Amino acid sequence: xxxxxxxxxxxxxxxxxxxxxxxxxxxxxxxxxxxxxxxxxxxxxxxxxxxxxxxxxxxxxx
Amino acid sequence: xxxxxxxxxxxxxxxxxxxxxxxxxxxxxxxxxxxxxxxxxxxxxxxxxxxxxxxxxxxxxxxxxxxxxxxxxxxxxxxxxxxxxxxxxxxxxxxxxxxxxxxxxxxxxxxxxxxxxxxxxxxxxxxxxxxxxxxxxxxxxxxxxxxxxxxxxxxxxxxxxxxxxxxxxxxxxxxxxxxxxxxxxxxxxxxxxxxxxxxxxxxxxxxxxxxxxxxxxxxxxxxxxxxxxxxxxxxxxxxxxxxxxxxxxxxxxxxxxxxxxxxxxxxxxxxxxxxxxxxxxxxxxxxxxxxxxxxxxxxxxxxxxxxxxxxxxxxxxxxxxxxxxxxxxxxxxxxxxxxxxxxxxxxxxxxxxxxxxxxxxxxxxxxxxxxxxx
Numbered sequence: 001x002x003x004x005x006x007x008x009x010x011x012x013x014x015x016x017x018x019x020x021x022x023x024x025x026x027x028x029x030x031x032x033x034x035x036x037x038x039x040x041x042x043x044x045x046x047x048x049x050x051x052x053x054x055x056x057x058x059x060x061x062x
Numbered sequence: 063x064x065x066x067x068x069x070x071x072x073x074x075x076x077x078x079x080x081x082x083x084x085x086x087x088x089x090x091x092x093x094x095x096x097x098x099x100x101x102x103x104x105x106x107x108x109x110x111x112x113x114x115x116x117x118x119x120x121x122x123x124x125x126x127x128x129x130x131x132x133x134x135x136x137x138x139x140x141x142x143x144x145x146x147x148x149x150x151x152x153x154x155x156x157x158x159x160x161x162x163x164x165x166x167x168x169x170x171x172x173x174x175x176x177x178x179x180x181x182x183x184x185x186x187x188x189x190x191x192x193x194x195x196x197x198x199x200x201x202x203x204x205x206x207x208x209x210x211x212x213x214x215x216x217x218x219x220x221x222x223x224x225x226x227x228x229x230x231x232x233x234x235x236x237x238x239x240x241x242x243x244x245x246x247x248x249x250x251x252x253x254x255x256x257x258x259x260x261x262x263x264x265x266x267x268x269x270x271x272x273x274x275x276x277x278x279x280x281x282x283x284x285x286x287x288x289x290x291x292x293x294x295x296x297x298x299x300x301x302x303x304x305x306x307x308x309x310x311x312x313x314x315x316x317x318x319x320x321x322x323x324x325x326x327x328x329x330x331x332x333x334x335x336x337x338x339x340x341x342x343x344x345x346x347x348x349x350x351x352x353x354x355x356x357x358x359x360x361x362x363x364x365x366x367x368x369x370x371x372x373x374x375x376x377x378x379x380x381x382x383x384x385x386x387x388x389x390x391x392x393x394x395x396x397x398x399x400x401x402x403x404x405x406x407x408x409x410x411x412x413x414x415x416x417x418x419x420x421x422x423x424x425x426x427x428x429x430x431x432x433x434x435x436x
Contacts, residue, residue: 021427030382031110031380
């Protein structure tokens, strides 16, 4: 199932763990905040990115 | 596991530890002034927006099962395991039992003893300091002097330099002087692009008020008139004398489970500990990543885990649009070279000891793998 990945910009601390895991799906923008690069992705892929975020700043929107 | 754990500190390490303890089913009270927030609040967005980087709110803490005592520990009776807590909202100090105690109060960032700086200068190392500073720089075009070109000062100068006329001062000759040359070169380039002059080897004599402006007096770079002065120089221990004999000690030595050596039922998390790393020996890591993971590790140790804490140092920083990331232990590197776009430091045996990379966040995993292979 395809889902959207949402970044909580106030929660993101820019650790870069998500980008290290999946640079095709997410990047760090000029403000040091994660930014999702693709509109929809497989739920397992999105869940993995949520799991590696140390501050829970990534969530899934169905 | 029903005996309550008291966690002193509500920054990244304390919050991380308390949250994990609650997840594991342990009763936990976290003590700290205000709701848990990142400190120093280095996020560029925090200073730009004036919003503290909160780690949680009251509702989420309750949902997690973390009791929060809004206050500051003013006295530690270690033999009797009692803490005295001054409550933020006032009232009589509380005396609470702490049979199992985690200390996670990080570092302090006092203003240096420059005449006038204490009452005329702002700081960007605490939540209250950041909020007060933000009030002064809400309108663009302010003249700002930042004193101290370490991580906090350089990040602050680069952030403010996008909307204000900023001057960065330090007594050493380069910004981020304790970091590797590519980092200091990169920071200087960014500061130049932003029009932020860096005055190195600067001797600051004092800060004075002159009518409606301030003046930073130096004996090396003359008088620098400005609207706002930001102090970002140096750090000190936050540890109370009851926990360390040497007042200059920044951290408590811990064993591999992060229990404070020589004490039962006392652990440390974050900046205020050193631990025996299996490769680097006894080290401390004053950065966000270690604060987070050491806090979780302490929770696991309290819950009975005997696993050693082995996290490699990792720091990241954003100097405007320059993203700096480093994994490994730079002091162990005896030679450096560029390898496929990564700055790789190798130890005396030729093994990878540290990897530095800039504006390449996608290479974090690769850098860690290089280090792990060593």
